[in-house]
Amino acid sequence: MIELRSLTKRYGRTVGIEGLDVEVGAGEVFGLLGPNGAGKTTTLRCLVGLLRPSDGAVRVLGLDPVADHRRLATSIGYLPGELRLYPELTGRQTLDLLAALQGAAVPRQAELCARLSLSGHDLDRAVGEYSRGMKQKLGIVQALQHRPALTVLDEPTEGLDPLVQETFFELLAEETAAGRTVLLSSHVLPEVQRACGRVAIVRAGRLVTVESVAGLRRARARRIRLVLGDGRGARPLGAAERWSPRWDGPRVELLVPPDEVVAAVRGLLAEQPVADLTVEEAGLDEAFLDLYRAPDGATGDAPERAAAPSDPAEEDPS
Secondary structure (H helix, E strand, O other), X not given: OEEEEEEEEEEOOEEEEEEEEEEEOOOOEEEEEOOOOOOHHHHHHHHOOOOOOOEEEEEEOOEOOOOOHHHHHHHEEEEOOOOOOOOOOEHHHHHHHHHHHHOOOOOXXXXXXXXXXXXXXXXXXXXXXXXXXXXXXXXXXXXXOOOOOEEEEEOOOOOOOHHHHHHHHHHHHHHHHOOOEEEEEOOOHHHHHHHOOEEEEEEOOEXXXXXXXXXXXXXXXXXXXXXXXXXOOOOOOHHHHHHOXXXXXXXXXXXXXXXXXXXXXXXXXXXXOEEEEEEEOOOHHHHHHHHHHOOOOOHHXXXXXXXXXXXXXXXXXX
């Protein structure tokens, strides 16, 4: 569905993304992660044909998103990170205009509006009267209403209330069950962990890793939580001190490498008055931070670069 080969985009002397190699297959929800300025939005804009790469190749459904933009338009759904809509148009006019520009039928428009709680009254109001959450719901509808083979979503849950977020995740599951593909960029790591099977992590315009979410979590430190039965607070833990214990009264938390968990548990049970003990796999957020602190992913190793422009009007369209 997506094939990036040495994708590079420069803005003059500033690097947006450099040498990115990623493949995404049919039926995946694939995550793109990285801090602000890492190159995520630049990558998404290259994917949907809004930017022409400076070097390398991009293929979406086997086609070039720039040269074959018209042919791809009906097969791609896109929700930008900064959704800008005509305030004088109604919600319904906005959806119909975007569908006409794509040249696509919209078999799911009514269904999606109903599921995301956009009523007929809402759709007949001017978008300028919408709350942020309502605008975001309209953006999700326009990205999915034509049943695209590939949907590209940049920070899709911004402004959505928890109930609407649940519906959104149901929609993602339905897309993959139908063999369609979703590329999701988000700063909210728990939602990436919930939705995505694999992720690419980028830092300072370069790829750090492509790995399954489960693999990232398995490879990182386990969280051991203890409650000590004597009610006393912080104290020396002997050999366990090397795992930087964090105390809260008689409760203590340690992050232990996977291959040391069994020895750590045995030692703690033998040496401490343990009333309760749990071992938890790391979340994606912990795996993400752990990877960035590693020698091959530490932020200090990255070359300095200026932030790429965030507004398409500032970018070189060539």
